Amino acid sequence: MDFKIAVLAGDGIGPEISVQGVEVMSAVCEKFGHKVNYDYAICGADAIDKVGDPFPEATYQVCKDADAVLFSAVGDPKFDNDPTAKVRPEQGLLAMRKKLGLFANIRPVQTFKCLIHKSPLRAELVENADFICIRELTGGMYFGEKHQDNDKAYDTNYYTRPEIERILKVAFEYAMKRRKHLTVVDKANVLASSRLWRQIAQEMAPNYPEVTTDYMFVDNAAMKMIQEPAFFDVMVTENTFGDILTDEGSVISGSMGLLPSASTGESTPVFEPIHGSWPQAKGLNIANPLAQILSVAMLFEYFDLKEEGALIRKAVDASLDENVRTPEIQVAGGTKYGTKEVGQWIVDYIKKA
Amino acid sequence: MDFKIAVLAGDGIGPEISVQGVEVMSAVCEKFGHKVNYDYAICGADAIDKVGDPFPEATYQVCKDADAVLFSAVGDPKFDNDPTAKVRPEQGLLAMRKKLGLFANIRPVQTFKCLIHKSPLRAELVENADFICIRELTGGMYFGEKHQDNDKAYDTNYYTRPEIERILKVAFEYAMKRRKHLTVVDKANVLASSRLWRQIAQEMAPNYPEVTTDYMFVDNAAMKMIQEPAFFDVMVTENTFGDILTDEGSVISGSMGLLPSASTGESTPVFEPIHGSWPQAKGLNIANPLAQILSVAMLFEYFDLKEEGALIRKAVDASLDENVRTPEIQVAGGTKYGTKEVGQWIVDYIKKA
Ligand SMILES: CC(C)[C@H](C(=O)O)[C@@H](O)C(=O)O
Ligand SMILES: CC(C)[C@H](C(=O)O)[C@@H](O)C(=O)O
Numbered sequence: 207m208d209f210k211i212a213v214l215a216g217d218g219i220g221p222e223i224s225v226q227g228v229e230v231m232s233a234v235c236e237k238f239g240h241k242v243n244y245d246y247a248i249c250g251a252d253a254i255d256k257v258g259d260p261f262p263e264a265t266y267q268v269c270k271d272a273d274a275v276l277f278s279a280v281g282d283p284k285f286d287n288d289p290t291a292k293v294r295p296e297q298g299l300l301a302m303r304k305k306l307g308l309f310a311n312i313r314p315v316q317t318f319k320c321l322i323h324k325s326p327l328r329a330e331l332v333e334n335a336d337f338i339c340i341r342e343l344t345g346g347m348y349f350g351e352k353h354q355d356n357d358k359a360y361d362t363n364y365y366t367r368p369e370i371e372r373i374l375k376v377a378f379e380y381a382m383k384r385r386k387h388l389t390v391v392d393k394a395n396v397l398a399s400s401r402l403w404r405q406i407a408q409e410m411a412p413n414y415p416e417v418t419t420d421y422m423f424v425d426n427a428a429m430k431m432i433q434e435p436a437f438f439d440v441m442v443t444e445n446t447f448g449d450i451l452t453d454e455g456s457v458i459s460g461s462m463g464l465l466p467s468a469s470t471g472e473s474t475p476v477f478e479p480i481h482g483s484w485p486q487a488k489g490l491n492i493a494n495p496l497a498q499i500l501s502v503a504m505l506f507e508y509f510d511l512k513e514e515g516a517l518i519r520k521a522v523d524a525s526l527d528e529n530v531r532t533p534e535i536q537v538a539g540g541t542k543y544g545t546k547e548v549g550q551w552i553v554d555y556i557k558k559a
Numbered sequence: 560m561d562f563k564i565a566v567l568a569g570d571g572i573g574p575e576i577s578v579q580g581v582e583v584m585s586a587v588c589e590k591f592g593h594k595v596n597y598d599y600a601i602c603g604a605d606a607i608d609k610v611g612d613p614f615p616e617a618t619y620q621v622c623k624d625a626d627a628v629l630f631s632a633v634g635d636p637k638f639d640n641d642p643t644a645k646v647r648p649e650q651g652l653l654a655m656r657k658k659l660g661l662f663a664n665i666r667p668v669q670t671f672k673c674l675i676h677k678s679p680l681r682a683e684l685v686e687n688a689d690f691i692c693i694r695e696l697t698g699g700m701y702f703g704e705k706h707q708d709n710d711k712a713y714d715t716n717y718y719t720r721p722e723i724e725r726i727l728k729v730a731f732e733y734a735m736k737r738r739k740h741l742t743v744v745d746k747a748n749v750l751a752s753s754r755l756w757r758q759i760a761q762e763m764a765p766n767y768p769e770v771t772t773d774y775m776f777v778d779n780a781a782m783k784m785i786q787e788p789a790f791f792d793v794m795v796t797e798n799t800f801g802d803i804l805t806d807e808g809s810v811i812s813g814s815m816g817l818l819p820s821a822s823t824g825e826s827t828p829v830f831e832p833i834h835g836s837w838p839q840a841k842g843l844n845i846a847n848p849l850a851q852i853l854s855v856a857m858l859f860e861y862f863d864l865k866e867e868g869a870l871i872r873k874a875v876d877a878s879l880d881e882n883v884r885t886p887e888i889q890v891a892g893g894t895k896y897g898t899k900e901v902g903q904w905i906v907d908y909i910k911k912a
Contacts, residue, residue: 352751357720359755364713398705402712425806453778
């Protein structure tokens with residue numbers, strides 16, 4: 207294949223981990239005979255500082271013209287706790303999602319054996335946890351009509367049938383490729399929008415007779431994810447519930463710093479770590495590049511290049527096994543590797559493979 | 560005091576645990592020289608079956624005329640997974656909240672030492688967990704304008720300043736009575752309603768200079784609650800976020816079956832266990848009455864009768880220490896006590912105290 211990749215490094219540790227993602231991408235492309243070209247573009251606080259817009263039109267064009275976006279992280283503390291700030295890095299994220307039509311956010315919750323002790327949950331509960339959260343990403347309260355004045359405020363949780371159908375289709379298809387168990391999470395006992403979600407899911411379910419579809423209220427899902435994470439295979443839900451549940455899910459495996467995600471939809475798909483920009487670690491060469499590197503694996507898998515993805519995953523597993531790890535996951539007494547060194551080790555592994 | 564208590568036993572195990580709550584209430588009143596009168600009223604599926612309404616006008620009148628409502632649980636599986644059912648037991652709950660103006664739902668998340676091993680979290684994380692979730696209960700998407708047809712649906716997350724001020728006042732006052740740490744949970748980086756919440760909280764905070772007030776996004780709160788539950792003292796949030804977070808919170812202590820709650824507001828306060836109606840256990844004398852009994856403790860404490868509340872808590876702790884426990888929390892090899900037997904033991908303890 208001939209890849210055109212938009213690289214959006216963003217803020218904080220973004221640029222450092224971005225480099226490692228790119229190196230791994232290049233190594234895999236070389237190995238498998240793919241061509242790859244990178245177009246770099248600014249976003250986040252960096253772009254606000256430079257051009258006053260966290261997702262400038264030029265960046266949008268670069269993304270639109272690419273086969274995939276390799277995204278790192280945005281966010282800077284100078285914008286925090288200032289709800290009145292006119293332009294904020296997060297708006298860039300929301301603009302990117304909306305403009306690229308990234309309606310499906312895919313977050314695998316995966317457990318790495320050697321990190322299970324890092325989970326806040328008891329080991330026996332997380333050992334077999336392996337599920338995917340699919341979050342609707344361009345609808346609901348995030349984008350519905352809103353209003354705020356000094357005396358009242360509202361947001362509108364609005365969904366149309368086509369919006370719900372397309373995300374449920376993604377979810378059913380993921381379930382088909384996995385253990386064929388789909389959990390539709392909603393609040394149909396209270397919300398009209400949830401009742402439409404449930405109705406449409408019930409209409410679609412017969413088209414996937416092999417999939418066991420169940421329905422769970424969001425409050426129950428928040429409990430079940432902690433009590434029995436291994437229950438889940440594929441979970442799908444609307445934007446706001448998904449924001450909460452995907453973050454809750456990411457924490458239970460103890461491997462938060464290692465989890466990648468994909469956002470796909472109408473145009474160029476985006477691959478990014480789920481962790482944030484960790485501004486305090488900027489430039490210190492301590493950030494873990496594995497989530498970024500695994501998002502490159504997701505990128506290859508998206509294009510059905512399974513071997514390429516598998517090799518990256520194998521390299522990551524090997525680095526963990528060999529204790530080539532950044533400080534926050536290194537075992538007591540083990541050598542602490544830097545961002546670059548972990549990335550380089552993985553690149554070498556891929557080259558030698 | 561001269562108590563007039565409305566007793567709403569509801570469905571499933573409700574009636575069985577209700578009896579134990581009433582017995583404990585009576586024992587404490589006798590001991591401390593309070594008078595108490597009970598008015599029984601129907602609600603939930605039981606009331607749908609009898610009069611076609613899960614919170615009939617007559618029940619409302621009984622509640623309105625009482626000093627407090629002792630509520631048990633509602634819900635019946637025959638109404639589940641039928642989003643089209645016209646009348647549902649949960650609607651009774653929502654009607655009760657709205658009609659009695661129960662805008663503040665108070666849920667203590669308490670850990671019982673002897674049950675820590677039941678927590679899905681690692682023991683060292685929950686040992687010191689002791690916080691209160693305060694959930695706004697009569698606003699937001701639960702009661703905002705909604706619409707559903709075959710092609711679209713919406714719910715409105717609407718809040719007015721007075722609604723926000725009164726619940727935040729409750730939260731600041733709870734914080735003052737506790738460790739003086741309030742966490743306001745919202746999604747102010749996305750939602751207009753959250754920005755108003757945060758703005759008002761920031762306006763009010765200077766009136767409580769002793770309280771350390773911090774602001775947390777709901778996705779972070781969902782993670783923090785698992786990663787470091789001991790961080791929290793008092794947490795306050797809007798209705799939908801509160802639905803999710805209070806349930807998540809209830810699970811982490813491993814003591815879910817023991818947790819009571821209070822809903823207070825403009826009129827009669829309601830005290831109830833947080834667990835549901837457990838229809839499968841109905842009539843089997845196996846349901847744990849402790850959450851109901853502890854909700855009687857909360858009732859006394861609401862009326863500033865601290866000794867009365869403390870005696871109930873002491874009795875509950877003693878029953879746990881003496882292994883007088885219902886099956887689901889009994890230690891291996893221990894005698895399994897029934898609902899009635901646990902209740903009777905506590906009544907006897909109170910009488911002898
Ligand atoms: C930064 C914020 C707007 C964003 C969201 O709520 O979607 C983030 O929490 C996420 O989950 O990607
Ligand atoms: C039954 C349902 C309507 C209710 C709610 O969502 O408020 C319940 O989950 C609760 O938390 O009391």
